[in-house]
Amino acid sequence: MEIKFGDAKYYAYTGTHDPASDLESVVFVHGAAMDHTVWAHQSRYFAYHGYNVFAVDLPAHQFSRGELLLSIERMAAWLNQVIDQTVGTAFHIVGHSMGALIALEAAANFNHPDAGLNSLSLIGFSYPMSVTPQLMDAAQHNPSEAYSMMTQWSHASAIGGEPVPGFWSAGMQLSMMENSTAGSVHTDLIACDNYAGGEAAFVKVTCPILFLSGMRDKMAPAKLAQAEADKNNNAAIVLLPDCGHSIMSESPDGVLNELKRFIGARK
Structure with missing residues (x-):
């Protein structure tokens, strides 16, 4: 689906369906230097089981045009502009990693004129989302590294344990990032590292929140998600075993089943 505002055209995967005004809508937001395809398994399910789906490509990622946005706040404002142009009787926002920060900030400032926000799912979430100097330097000077x-x-695991024979999620992730827009990984990581609005955003979010993390996540340790969940009476947390930060590919059904339960209970 093509979405246009300003001078640029943006893309959202909808499962090949035209959005319907009488269905609830699930919005998926990807992480740094990635795109909508990280949600292939989860977004397709919802698109074919009674929901509108909008799995977006952020500006200057994959099929979306426009310029890279320099902060989580600007990305969240863009996301709410996209949501304002879509339809649904209610909305559910799902974000992974950097996308989880964007989802949180967008939920705190949700402003769709005709529908409310029924749930927020934060996958591979940590706050603050600090980036190591080693990674930041590589992102700027040697993106392939x-x-x-x-x-x-x-x-x-880098050597197997994939849920589908012949499937290598590490190779697919590397290929996706190698094909990302020049400068996107550095810009995205700076936005994550600089974001300081998490505490204020959580205060403003009133809908139920799901934290979903891999127990072996090195990029966004599950203990940080647990700490945020413990602060919020409206939150639940689920930790999936034997997977890390790339949780949607290492445990595709695990993520899908938790989203089905959480979102379905609020339909």
């Missing part, structure tokens, strides 16, 4: 570092740190 940064892609390798992020791919290695994002997976619980």
